[in-house]
Amino acid sequence: MLYILLKMKTTQAFCHSEMQIFPGPRYRTHMKQPLWIIILVSFIIVFLICAYMYPPQTSDACYIFSSRGCKVITDWLPPAPARELTDEEVASHVFIREILNSPIVSSKTPKLAFMFLTPGSLPFEKLWDKFFNGHEGKFTVYVHASKERPTHVSSHFLDRDIHSDQVVWGKITMVDAERRLLANALMDPDNHHFVLLSDSCVPLYGFDYIYKYLMHSNISFVDCFKDPGPHGNGRYSEHMLPEVEEKHFRKGAQWFTMKRQHAIIVLADNLYYSKFRNYCQPGLEGRNCIADEHYLPTFFNMIDPTGIANWSVTHVDWSERKWHPKSYRAEAITSELLQNITSIDVSVHVTSDKKKEVQRWPCLWNGLHRPCYLFARKFNPQALDKLLYLFSNYTTI
Ligand SMILES: *[C@@H]1O[C@H](CO)[C@@H](O)[C@H](O)[C@H]1NC(C)=O
Ligand SMILES: *[C@@H]1O[C@H](CO)[C@@H](O)[C@H](O)[C@H]1NC(C)=O
Ligand SMILES: *[C@@H]1O[C@H](CO)[C@@H](O)[C@H](O)[C@H]1NC(C)=O
Numbered sequence: 285m286l287y288i289l290l291k292m293k294t295t296q297a298f299c300h301s302e303m304q305i306f307p308g309p310r311y312r313t314h315m316k317q318p319l320w321i322i323i324l325v326s327f328i329i330v331f332l333i334c335a336y337m338y339p340p341q342t343s344d345a346c347y348i349f350s351s352r353g354c355k356v357i358t359d360w361l362p363p364a365p366a367r368e369l370t371d372e373e374v375a376s377h378v379f380i381r382e383i384l385n386s387p388i389v390s391s392k393t394p395k396l397a398f399m400f401l402t403p404g405s406l407p408f409e410k411l412w413d414k415f416f417n418g419h420e421g422k423f424t425v426y427v428h429a430s431k432e433r434p435t436h437v438s439s440h441f442l443d444r445d446i447h448s449d450q451v452v453w454g455k456i457t458m459v460d461a462e463r464r465l466l467a468n469a470l471m472d473p474d475n476h477h478f479v480l481l482s483d484s485c486v487p488l489y490g491f492d493y494i495y496k497y498l499m500h501s502n503i504s505f506v507d508c509f510k511d512p513g514p515h516g517n518g519r520y521s522e523h524m525l526p527e528v529e530e531k532h533f534r535k536g537a538q539w540f541t542m543k544r545q546h547a548i549i550v551l552a553d554n555l556y557y558s559k560f561r562n563y564c565q566p567g568l569e570g571r572n573c574i575a576d577e578h579y580l581p582t583f584f585n586m587i588d589p590t591g592i593a594n595w596s597v598t599h600v601d602w603s604e605r606k607w608h609p610k611s612y613r614a615e616a617i618t619s620e621l622l623q624n625i626t627s628i629d630v631s632v633h634v635t636s637d638k639k640k641e642v643q644r645w646p647c648l649w650n651g652l653h654r655p656c657y658l659f660a661r662k663f664n665p666q667a668l669d670k671l672l673y674l675f676s677n678y679t680t681i
């Protein structure tokens with residue numbers, strides 16, 4: 285009964301106000317309500333104009349509105365005046381979306397692909413041999429030696445050299461070598477996650493820990509951050525337009541791990557790859573663009589930003605702020621050093637501009653705080669014996 289009464293009241297009120305919206309000449313005396321509506325409408329228009337001119341762009345703004353609020357507000361906006369995509373871009377977007385949405389064929393023995401990018405023999409092959417022992421069937425090894433044919437001391441590395449080509453630091457040949465490794469590793473349908481390592485990398489954990497960490501992660505560990513300084517966006521070239529805009533340009537260390545879908549996409553990409561091949565080279569147009577530090581971070585930031593972790597699981601120490609990172613000598617290697625590295629659970633990036641802004645993100649693994657690093661570089665070849673001696677101690681977690 286009460287409900288019906290209420291309903292009648294609201295209906296009446298509604299009819300009443302509707303009449304006020306279209307006032308005939310006879311209602312001139314009732315100007316108060318239309319004025320109220322005009323003010324409200326003006327407010328909405330002003331709000332929409334403001335929202336259009338100052339859309340919440342940073343994730344900080346999204347947090348202020350709460351992530352849901354942010355979405356609602358952006359949905360309200362008229363779509364930004366979109367550039368017409370080229371045929372190649374449309375094809376590429378379709379292709380990428382299909383691959384991202386397709387589940388990988390599950391296999392009875394999913395494997396990790398360890399892809400070594402090295403000039404020649406691997407100084408830490410004996411350590412890796414210890415690392416792999418007893419886990420046969422759960423990994424495959426690929427070696428791309430760009431300068432000289434390596435001699436192998438471990439059975440896990442025998443006949444694992446792939447066809448290789450010259451690699452010039454900073455040039456696209458580095459990316460080509462990464463793609464060659466991915467192509468070879470993708471041929472094995474059991475490879476589900478792909479790890480890129482250098483000759484100076486060592487494992488920080490035993491095999492089982494690393495296997496679980498990577499296999500049960502739903503993202504790829506690709507390093508990616510925005511550096512407005514000379515070693516970041518200062519390397520961007522407008523020749524990359526229209527496909528690659530400066531606002532999408534990112535930087536990151538090349539040592540990635542990647543899930544299978546991402547590996548396929550990297551191999552399939554020609555459009556964005558060719559932009560970096562042509563316009564990201566050391567010395568081009570006075571810029572010192574390093575293809576392997578920008579192509580994959582920028583590419584993933586554009587095509588699947590939430591599918592990457594934004595940090596690399598390979599630790600490196602840049603604290604000396606030199607052109608090359610710190611290289612650990614045998615004397616420096618102690619249980620304490622290794623413990624220090626494995627206890628880090630926040631990733632740090634520093635911009636190269638005058639502000640030297642420090643960006644810190646907690647390392648989240650499937651939403652949980654976990655140590656950031658599974659591997660570390662750079663280790664001096666003389667450090668091998670010390671690492672072999674310590675290995676079983678530091679990997680018994
Ligand atoms: C990586 O950064 C992008 C924005 O640059 C963000 O959208 C994404 O959520 C980040 N990834 C993770 C796992 O937090
Ligand atoms: C390990 O970390 C502690 C605390 O930050 C520091 O005092 C110590 O010097 C570090 N040791 C090594 C070998 O890096
Ligand atoms: C990965 O898993 C986390 C936690 O389960 C979830 O929040 C996130 O959306 C997932 N990311 C992707 C790319 O599936």
Ligand SMILES: *[C@@H]1O[C@H](CO)[C@@H](O)[C@H](O)[C@H]1NC(C)=O
Nearest residue numbers: 618619620623673674677678
């Ligand atoms: C083994 O590791 C423990 C800490 O986990 C450390 O106290 C000990 O010194 C290490 N042993 C050697 C031989 O370094």
